[in-house]
Amino acid sequence: MILEHIAQTVSEDTTKIIGYPVSISDSNGYLIGVSDPKRLGIFDKLLFKVVKRKELIYWGNEHVQNLPGIFPGVAAPIIVNGKVLGAIGIVGKIKKNEETDKYIQLVKNHIEMICHESFKKEMNSLEVKALDTLIHYLLHFDSNNIEYDLKHITRYGEMLGYDLTIKRICIIIDIDTLAINESRTHHNSLSLQQIQQELLEIVRYFFMSNKQDIFGQLNFEQFGIFKFMNSEESDIEFIKRIESTIKKFNQHLNQKYNLYAAISIGDSKSGIIGMKQSYQNASKALIAGKKTTIDPQVYHYNNWDITLEILSNELPSDFFNNLSQDLLPLINHDNFSTLATTFLVYCKYNMNLSKTARNLYIHRNSLIYRLEKIKELTSLDTSNFEHCLLLYLVIKQHKNLDGASTKGMETIRGMRGQI
Template structure:
């Protein structure tokens, strides 16, 4: 059994430290694959074949030029099948009292190693399945068949409603690289275990039934494709996100000194619609972290997202025309104050009283600033069409400032 080969030496070293007797493990063909004396690894051990054949414990005598040492050999089983032999070196009557104890321990370690291997294999299959899902195209019939076959193999319901959640740990790799040199905590940072530990914790937080799909997209970004089997599942999930994120960030801060944010896409009615939910979650995350960087939970809203995506959806030529309209405003010393006042005015439905109350600015101050904007740009802030142009132009400029390559 390959698992036994992979862990035999590790088992021997850990067990012999406690037992203080030399130990060996052979495979099901009698070859020593783990030994306290490493020089014995690879030697054929004749008595092991008898143990395997008869499925019994036997005493061994010192013979054949010390290739067989005195002691006791017992069969190792996995799923009621003999997979190898445990040998404890010493006076047979002295060491036989330890055989059953050590045998049980070795067999449990084999079971644990097998379970871990199965978990890793399933996680790998889920990872591949997730990548198929989020890059799915209705036009690709072959991919479509693959997705449905994979879903069936993994036991996922094809038709249940789902929503994509993105858990994003911002600039994690960059932070770790910077801190490795300056912070003792990060010098020997177990980067290779980070992904596994975070994934396991997210499974604890989000895995509530067999149709919940949890995987990673990169070192700093994880995905939860949450099933919504009941009418109120979506509402319950959204209401629980704050509590879930608090637990996640407590875990991340305690173990790795980082924190995460969550973005939720829209609801998909079947497995093939998950791609759109994923794309909307990504858009929501990008917009949310740019517009409201201090906010940690971002929920997709189609109208709001379309509105916020409007500036970057415009052609470069059209964007340049908009920027030209507000060039005098951009160059003005009080641009930041004037622009933020105007954006706030629009946010509160172009209602002076509401804007004044929510922005904690006197009504007359808002009026003065809006008139100043009109004077600088020749755009009238009391006209809807002009306000649309001005709002979009300011959004274009702010987008350009945060992403110069845009």
């Protein structure tokens, strides 16, 4: 199958290089690559003889006089991984000497190398598809038919050589599509597919260190890895090791493609259900982490800052709707962006006025004025932790904060005297 795909191209290209017509047959002796397309499909008895005998053979005019469409020359079998795929013949090279032997061996080796590389790529492609299928099963099994699905997934994993009962932790690598497209503008010679393939290889190189690691592409932007957890290594030691790997990975990504990946880490779990939970938690950490200013962009599910962000994401929408109604005077205020940013920084520095003012580059009195303004608009006491927690959750959740959290810090320094 592989030889049939490349035979005609190899025949034409090799004929141009060596100056002699080149014929290639399949394992049944039928021509699949010839310099004269009219001969395609002809049964070549002599090439078939080469396939059967698995050895180099010369033949002269006397051998082909009763074989129409067949010409004298020299031929050798094409063998890949111990299997004879067909035969290669050089028409017109009938004199048995060292030069002819080199010609045929060179062409034979060239074709075998191409077939071997094509076979390797095909096997890698099949392996990738099999792993993608396994990951799909792991992440989308039917909870209503769980017993049957778990048995099916376990068998499929065993077939691929994976023990799905052991402890693993999910890592999600997220590379923004826009960033990939921007990278292409700096690498005009690379197609999107080529960059995607190279990214696959880079992720595999940096993160695949154990045969029980399961790796696949989750979607166009994301790669998923279920890392094997060694029982002799604590979770803390593992995280430190992975953080070191992530740092090297992102440095390489930045140097080669001017890209940077956001990476989330779930929690360690055992079994198929545990792997799905670890993935779900890594996904929550990624969504929550992107709303924070954590840098570098490595988000741990067990990180307390991420946990708080996840909590705000998972609280019922009615809770926020009701609170937002009560806080409309603040939300609709012209300076909501600045007030919201001020309050978040105030919370970040543990409600410490001096530290907050210093990090906002404003006078302490200006900070107190803004907090008093918030109190006036909301009736919430900004010196009360419980009141601050409610306001913090609403502000973090509110859609207008997308601009407030990023632009607020950029403009706040120029607004010291306005509020």
